[in-house]
Amino acid sequence: MExxxxxxxxxxxxxxxxxxTDTPLRYCPGCGHGVVxxxxxxxxxxMKIQDxxxxxxxxxxxxxxxxxxxxDMQEAAHGRASAVATGIKRILPDKYVFSYQGDGDLAxxxxxxxxxxxxxxxxxxxxxxxxxxxxxxxxxxxxxxxLGMVTSTTPFGREQQVMGYxxxxxxxxxxxxxxxxxxxxxxxxxxxxxxxxxAIRNAFVYQTRRQGTCFIEIVSNCPSGWKMTPVEANDWLExxxxxxxxxxxxxxxxx
Amino acid sequence: xxxxxxxxxAALRAxxxxxxxxxxxxxxxxxxxxxxxxxxxxxxxxxxxxxxxxINMIYGASGAGARVMTSSSGPGISLMQEGISYMxxxxxxxxxxxxxxxxxxxxxxxxxxxDYFQAVKxxxxxxxxxxxxxxxxxxxxxxxxxxxxxxAELYRTPALILADGALGQMMEKVELPKEGSLPRTDKPWxxxxxxAWRERNIITSLHIEPEKMEQVNLELxxxxxxxxxxxxxxxxKTKDAEILLVAFGLAARIAQKAVELAREREIKVGLxxxxxxxxxxxxxxxxxxxxxxxxxxxxxxxxQMVEDVQLAVSGRRPVHFKGRxxxxxxxxxxxxxxxxxxxxxxxxxxxERSM
Numbered sequence: 272m273e274x275x276x277x278x279x280x281x282x283x284x285x286x287x288x289x290x291x292t293d294t295p296l297r298y299c300p301g302c303g304h305g306v307v308x309x310x311x312x313x314x315x316x317x318m319k320i321q322d323x324x325x326x327x328x329x330x331x332x333x334x335x336x337x338x339x340x341x342x343d344m345q346e347a348a349h350g351r352a353s354a355v356a357t358g359i360k361r362i363l364p365d366k367y368v369f370s371y372q373g374d375g376d377l378a379x380x381x382x383x384x385x386x387x388x389x390x391x392x393x394x395x396x397x398x399x400x401x402x403x404x405x406x407x408x409x410x411x412x413x414x415x416x417x418l419g420m421v422t423s424t425t426p427f428g429r430e431q432q433v434m435g436y437x438x439x440x441x442x443x444x445x446x447x448x449x450x451x452x453x454x455x456x457x458x459x460x461x462x463x464x465x466x467x468x469x470a471i472r473n474a475f476v477y478q479t480r481r482q483g484t485c486f487i488e489i490v491s492n493c494p495s496g497w498k499m500t501p502v503e504a505n506d507w508l509e510x511x512x513x514x515x516x517x518x519x520x521x522x523x524x525x526x
Numbered sequence: 527x528x529x530x531x532x533x534x535x536a537a538l539r540a541x542x543x544x545x546x547x548x549x550x551x552x553x554x555x556x557x558x559x560x561x562x563x564x565x566x567x568x569x570x571x572x573x574x575x576x577x578x579x580x581i582n583m584i585y586g587a588s589g590a591g592a593r594v595m596t597s598s599s600g601p602g603i604s605l606m607q608e609g610i611s612y613m614x615x616x617x618x619x620x621x622x623x624x625x626x627x628x629x630x631x632x633x634x635x636x637x638x639x640x641d642y643f644q645a646v647k648x649x650x651x652x653x654x655x656x657x658x659x660x661x662x663x664x665x666x667x668x669x670x671x672x673x674x675x676x677x678a679e680l681y682r683t684p685a686l687i688l689a690d691g692a693l694g695q696m697m698e699k700v701e702l703p704k705e706g707s708l709p710r711t712d713k714p715w716x717x718x719x720x721x722a723w724r725e726r727n728i729i730t731s732l733h734i735e736p737e738k739m740e741q742v743n744l745e746l747x748x749x750x751x752x753x754x755x756x757x758x759x760x761x762x763k764t765k766d767a768e769i770l771l772v773a774f775g776l777a778a779r780i781a782q783k784a785v786e787l788a789r790e791r792e793i794k795v796g797l798x799x800x801x802x803x804x805x806x807x808x809x810x811x812x813x814x815x816x817x818x819x820x821x822x823x824x825x826x827x828x829x830q831m832v833e834d835v836q837l838a839v840s841g842r843r844p845v846h847f848k849g850r851x852x853x854x855x856x857x858x859x860x861x862x863x864x865x866x867x868x869x870x871x872x873x874x875x876x877x878e879r880s881m
Contacts, residue, residue, distance in 0.1 A: 324719060335732075360586075
């Protein structure tokens, strides 16, 4: 991105990429979605692939992702984003295609589509936002909700005997031969944001190799759903989410 | 050629670019034929993990501008309804083939017309319709693929071919349409990557403000009104008919045989065969109904299209029904019996003479 110099002689050292629209973000204060949107669009901008990138928006809080991302996009039914992305990529194999999905979308209602898309090794990028809760519908339990975690449908905390275990779907996906690059990142600190951006950039570059699916989990927060301030949420994420969902690469390309 | 295979080959000749499907009897030959013959013609063909995935792959590929088709039978078509509703709202063209079987539930693999309501009344959630074409021969299985693609792209809407297991499995002579005779249509709305010179393209069915959602609905309804000019139906021996049979698809062939048998007995019977089930030939039926004494609707279900016929006739004439269910096919003799009983009850003179 080229930096502009203003008329009063001051230098612009930071600005939003032109791949983000001017629509004001409607996400709650402290939410990770805005950061991940920006990272994705910065990579698209830096790689100069705005005209070659098609995104698939999910059902969930980021259902309006296409309001913010200045690229061609399709909105998918709940859980079907990776199937829709498959359809796009099969028709446009030379284009960059990514789906952007939450934990309910990808790991509950869309589990079959997720597993089979990766198992076919579709040459797409799946961005998986895991905040352990259904944000859009008001904070219900997600497949990734931690044991003991209070949500609006687990008012006494998630009990394993009743609701089973939190699903580590990224670990599962990493086992599939169709997965090419699987990593778990976060965006709750500056350092984490930098690493997440590098992972996103890697995944876009890898897509041109046509070796399989790239899968990036972003362990994120939901201050509103978790009933915490943004600072408390990031602190809680560090202390509770990361021990169960440790950050790092789960599968990296050989070279 | 088998009906299913004729349909699959016709799809390739009609410029199919992608097919996504899942096996189910009695239509698996479509998927099998395409996996064998499509790849070498540069056509994407993929066996999906479910009908749900298949229709969403269709959504993605259609949104990317491709000419796309999927096929299934009742249980699978039910699974696809989510995606069909989304496509109707997002205004994405596609062709869906239902080689239907007896239901409800898992039902039977024998032919049925029990999916009429699902096909013509929308099928999924929300106010929408799909264009529905009803073939009654292997020739029409092939021809209607072209017509289905043409109408789907013209109106930017899902179109559906409502066939049945017998039409899919039966073998008949067929003249396949010429390759390349269906030109590609311009799709400036497709998501193919946003160049600098245009605004981004967005495929969506989500409009959270009710004012905007109502506007989208008004546009859809205007489109459905415009589609009414695409109504197609066939009339057989209706000129002097005193009893009018109405039947579609396979049932129309049986009804046609019954017309011949009744005419041998000097009962003046005619047949109106709707070819488009949506839009429905209400006007044609309404006009003809004025000239006859009674109507008889013949279906392979518990009586579904008969409701649309009754609406068209508006109580002007009595509308009778003869149907078999659960994969059973009515015989021409059974239909003849129903005709004779109607002729007798209305004292239609020809019938009295034939006694």
